[in-house]
Amino acid sequence: MFGSFQLNKKWSWQDWTMLCIHGLWVTAVLLFMYQDQPDFPLGFILPVLLASHLLPFALVHFRYPYYLAAELAVAGGVSIALAYQFGLLRLFLPVLLLLGFYSRGKAHAAVIPLAVGVFVLSAMAPGSPLPLERPFWGQSVADALVLYGIGYALQKGAGAINRISNKLLIVKEQYAILEQYSSQIERMTLLEERFRLARELHDTIGHSYTSMILGMETLHSHISSREGEEKLAGLLSLARSGLDDIRRQVHRMDPLEDSQPLDQALMHMLEEFKTSTGVQGYFRTMGTPYPVMKQAKLVLYRCLQESMTNASRHGQASRIEVTLQYDASYLMLQIQDNGSGSSQIQFGFGLTAMSDRLSALQGSLYVHSHEEQGTLVTCTIPNRSNEGTEQIRVLIVDDQLLVRESLRLLLGEEKDMRVTVAGDGKQAVESCERELPDLILMDIHMAEMDGLKATKKVKEAWPNVRVIMMTTLDEVDYAAESLRLGAEGYLLKSIHPKELAATIRLVYSGGTMISPHVAQQLFQQTEESAINLYGLTERELDILQCLTEGQRNKAISEKLHLSEGTIRNYISSIYLKLQVSDRDSAIAKAKNEKLCVNSNSR
Incomplete structure (x- = not known):
């Protein structure tokens, strides 16, 4: 008044x-x-x-x-x-x-x-x-x-x-928002802890059971009596049953293993937000729903969570409209609010994290906002669930016969994949010489040339071949070294077959994929090879040096024997660590703070 x-x-x-x-x-x-x-x-x-x-x-x-x-x-x-x-x-x-x-x-x-x-x-x-x-x-x-x-x-x-x-x-409204935000943080923390415990259980007891089964499989040739064969078969049956029980328990603990469809999960979150804050929420779905890989579900879940929090906390919105669109070529999530809006959106930690999560799946984030007209957040992820007509040549490299044959049978059911196998790293290199694959699923621990050495040789000779490292344990040091050598993915063997197939399609089309638990540890770990306050690795420093010399992505990829997609991923990581948004800013910071040996010449 x-x-x-x-x-x-x-x-x-x-x-x-x-x-x-x-x-x-x-x-x-x-x-x-x-x-x-x-x-x-x-x-x-x-x-x-x-x-x-x-x-x-x-x-x-x-x-x-x-x-x-x-x-x-x-x-x-x-x-x-x-x-x-x-x-x-x-x-x-x-x-x-x-x-x-x-x-x-x-x-x-x-x-x-x-x-x-x-x-x-x-x-x-x-x-x-x-x-x-x-x-x-x-x-x-x-x-x-x-x-x-x-x-x-x-x-x-x-x-x-x-x-x-x-x-x-x-103050009253802000207090209600803080209460709601606190409850969300608590819920996220509990989910992450459940996820960590589930992975720990899977990677310890699950690994032990798997090793026991593989070890007992090798005893068949050493047992001559019928009674021994029957006892061995009984032990194998008991071990497999125990492994199945462990997997069932893990899936119950793992919040990401929830079979709830994406649209229902997002709608449930919107209803909880509406109850907690009093903000009116409306949800609609467009298109025919189709299966969505777990990583994409998690990314869109977090994007909606962050967007609603921003709309309520910063924009004082009283109404939020959420639209989930299933398209044949992409999956799109739009969050529209009626808040105060802003003509200049600043990308803080929340929006930056959303953009990075989407970029890892080759997705995009668009934010449109105007004063007194609210904000529209659009998240898009390419649809990799449909099988394409193009055949993907996949080479499975593992020294465990049971593992590689199981993977060959599972991936062989995918109509767009042609699968071959190799028993160790040396055979993998020889196979690449005979018939170059599009993508390699590479085990790490192998007696005859391990996965890291094989990846190094493959990337030096054929930098366009994409490599996904697969292992039973989430060893962060191996993951960091694999990515340094140019691998485009690092996954645990416990991944669901459909998730593995979707990941192969994603990486084949130019994306990258790292197990969420491993990615979290990589983010938190400070590399021993870092020589500056920003935590740049040796490989990132090499690429930063090339940037200061004025080299483009293609020239850098040829020089370092890495694919252009891997170079782009490294450059994004460099931007994040240096807290800059573009190439010129990164070069300027490298020169000013002498992060490279010859940073005086562009």
């Missing part, structure tokens, strides 16, 4: 209070005058006076200048007329109080002299005491200014009360 009157047309408690004071004041003054002068027609004058004083009040939140003019013209004119006609003086005093209460800014300069003039003019009517004497003029002006000043003081007091009320309301 104390800003722009044209924008706020609702009456507040201050308005009703001033209206009541005005009406009671006029009525009381007129009744007291009637006791002294019972000769004027009270039944006619009282309605006319009340109407002239109260009707202008209807314009106070409609057209502010009209209200001031109506008070001066209508109420002032009637007061002057009654003063000269019936000798009813000082009826303009409550109007002075209202004018002082509602006048704003430059309006005071025009309203004060006009209001004081109307009051003095009404006070000069016949019958007033000493109308032409200077002391009476001074007294009338002083009375008018005092009433106007009281109204102005009440305005400031009411404004202060309103500001305090608004601040308390904001």
Whole structure:
């Protein structure tokens, strides 16, 4: 009410209070005058006076200048007329109080002299005491200014009360948002801990069971009696049953193994957010739903979580609309809010994390926002679930016969994959020489040339061949070394077959994929090879050196025997660690802080 009157047309408690004071004041003054002068027609004058004083009040939140003019013209004119006609003086005093209460800014300069003039003019009517004497003029002006000043003081007091009320309301809303945000953080922490425990259980007990099974499989040739074969078969059956039990328990603990479809999971999150914050949420799905890989589910889940938190905490939104679109070529999530918006969106930690998560799946993040028009967040991920007509030549490299044959059978069911196998790293290199594969699933621990050495040879000779490292354990050191050598993926063998197939398609089309648990540890780990405060690895420093020399991605990939996609991933990591957003900023920072040996030449 104390800003722009044209924008706020609702009456507040201050308005009703001033209206009541005005009406009671006029009525009381007129009744007291009637006791002294019972000769004027009270039944006619009282309605006319009340109407002239109260009707202008209807314009106070409609057209502010009209209200001031109506008070001066209508109420002032009637007061002057009654003063000269019936000798009813000082009826303009409550109007002075209202004018002082509602006048704003430059309006005071025009309203004060006009209001004081109307009051003095009404006070000069016949019958007033000493109308032409200077002391009476001074007294009338002083009375008018005092009433106007009281109204102005009440305005400031009411404004202060309103500001305090608004601040308390904001504090209350922020407290509710913080409570909701805290509950989300707690829930995320619990989910991450469950995820970690599930992986630990799988990678320890699961690995032990797998090793036992593989070891017992090798005993078949050493057992000659029928009784021994039966006992071995029983032990194998018991071990496989125990492994299945462990996997079932892991899947129950793992929040990402939830079979709930993506649209239902997002809708459930929106309903929880609505219950916690009171923000209205609306969800709709477009297109025909299809299976979505687990990594994509997790990314979109986190993107929706971050977008809703930003809309409520920063944009003070009261309504959020979420649209999930299933398209044949992409999966799109849109979050539209009606918050305050901003013409300049700053990418903080939340939006940067969203962008990085989407980029890892070759997705994109778009944020559109304008002042007082809300914000639209669009997340897109390419659809890799459909089998394409193009055949992907996959080479499986593992020294465990059971593992590689199982993978060959599972991936052989995929119509767009042609699978071959190799028993160790040396055979893998020889296989690449005979028939170059598109992608290699490479085991790490092998007796005859391990996976790291084989990857190094493959990347040096055939940098466009994409390599996914697969191992039973989530060893961070091996993962870091694999990525340094140019591998495009690092996965655990416990991955679901459908997830593995989707990952192969993703990496084949140019993306990268790292097991979420391993990625988290890589992010938290400080590399021993870092020689600066930013934690740049040796390979990242090599690429940064090439950038400062003015080399483009293709030239860097040829020089370091890495694919262009791997170079782009390294450059993104460099930007993140240096906290810059583009190539020029990274080069400037490298030169200024002497992060490279020859950083003086671009």
